[in-house]
Amino acid sequence: MGVEYLFGSKEREVIQMRIPKHVGIIPDGNRRWAKGNGLKKEQGYDHGLTPGVKVLQQAQAYGIEELTFYGFTVDNCKRPKEQLTAFKQACVEAAKLMMKEKVSLLILGNTKSKCFPEELLDFTKRTNFNGGGTKVNILVNYGWEWDLSKKSEEANKSIRSSLYSSDISRIDLIIRWGNMNRLSGFLPIQSVYSDIYVVKELWPDFKTEHLEEAIRWYDKQDVTLGG
């Protein structure tokens, strides 16, 4: 456990802090990084491996109990073949690196598609390594629709049509006043791909500039819908 992880010289500070038990990691930017460094897009993923181990070790030093990494999704599989091969391989490598640490590892995703890497099939049940420790979940060929479909496999109805809120469509932009960056249970299914814009001011202090700025910001965001 490196002291450098413990908030520099004030190592006691971490003890008094409210440490999250479970942290989600969305490790975005590998392809942009590759482009920015004169590499092909698919060469970025390899450079995302070391950060994964670093963030795990740091989380362990902080006392974080569970980490979930967003590997790749069912939708990501539509990407060009070179990229698909590269991020599948990166997930396998990432899992192997995690296995060298004190972790309780779970690989979660739809195993019934050829996108799921065979090498990881054995780890779709939680497995202890080096005596176990931090719960580490890696989402591999994960899909939110797949996840929610478990309940009604027999009913064969899509999750969207099975909501009380089925008359409310997918949300493109969510604007939250009051400076918190969270959804608080707001339409989880319609929010899966939404861009979230946070306004510092409290709602009663609404100004038309807020929506204006949110729209300007939204205009600059990439649309991927998970693709």
Added chain:
Amino acid sequence: MGVEYLFGSKEREVIQMRIPKHVGIIPDGNRRWAKGNGLKKEQGYDHGLTPGVKVLQQAQAYGIEELTFYGFTVDNCKRPKEQLTAFKQACVEAAKLMMKEKVSLLILGNTKSKCFPEELLDFTKRTNFNGGGTKVNILVNYGWEWDLSKKSEEANKSIRSSLYSSDISRIDLIIRWGNMNRLSGFLPIQSVYSDIYVVKELWPDFKTEHLEEAIRWYDKQDVTLGG
């Protein structure tokens, strides 16, 4: 349609912009506003009514097709009675104000609890006002678990236990690298109450400072879990 809504003097700009079709509005901060203005907490909601109408009119001028307002949730009903009465009444008033506009209104929420205001029962099917127009959805006594429970009412299993990801617990903090503020389908159920921290840098540029700063930020966030 006020020109002031159309991005000041550059009115044509809005036309070239990618306008979101459906915008979610989380109008948070009414109680903090009341406290900051020397009022009782429950007196804040009334001051949130005019902003609601303003944001609707502005959205209409921009050509936004659908707006969903987060009114209150099943969990919010556990709050002190004065607050409950106040935010229920504010939702009724907000709906009445919306009815004066060109909207297609839907009130959505669990009507089978006494928290649901009787005055709104007639509007739980989408209703046109003044010839119809912008779709306006107001979530009143909404609960994400209630929403997702439609599918399996007969099965009587909780949504959490009916996920492929049921072994992954609720997430406290989500950290996303690469400067996007969105979930991209990441575990929607476990993310309903998560705080989301965005790191500007790309994932391969990971520094331990990122997690450190995320944890510091998280420490300063209020925990409410929808309560």
